[in-house]
Amino acid sequence: MQIPSEWEDYVAEQVKSGRFASADEVIADALGLQRDDYRKLEALRREIQKGIDSAEAGDVSYATADDIIAKVKARMKKSA
Numbered sequence: 001m002q003i004p005s006e007w008e009d010y011v012a013e014q015v016k017s018g019r020f021a022s023a024d025e026v027i028a029d030a031l032g033l034q035r036d037d038y039r040k041l042e043a044l045r046r047e048i049q050k051g052i053d054s055a056e057a058g059d060v061s062y063a064t065a066d067d068i069i070a071k072v073k074a075r076m077k078k079s080a
Contacts, residue, residue, distance in 0.1 A: 001027070
């Protein structure tokens with residue numbers, strides 16, 4: 001596998017530091033991190049779409065944080 005020359009020095013530094021045993025390990029680690037980032041990004045996109053779909057369906061609350069806190073306090077007071 002060939003990598004761009006601007007990355008060769010970085011890969012060599014990582015191996016020299018002892019963090020990785022070989023250039024292959026550096027690249028495998030980088031690809032693993034990228035894969036994880038893509039998975040997280042896709043999960044976030046799915047959650048955002050759920051929110052958009054919910055809002056478009058009219059399932060929206062206009063309560064403020066203060067309204068929600070007041071309701072919680074009132075419920076706690078009743079149950080005490």
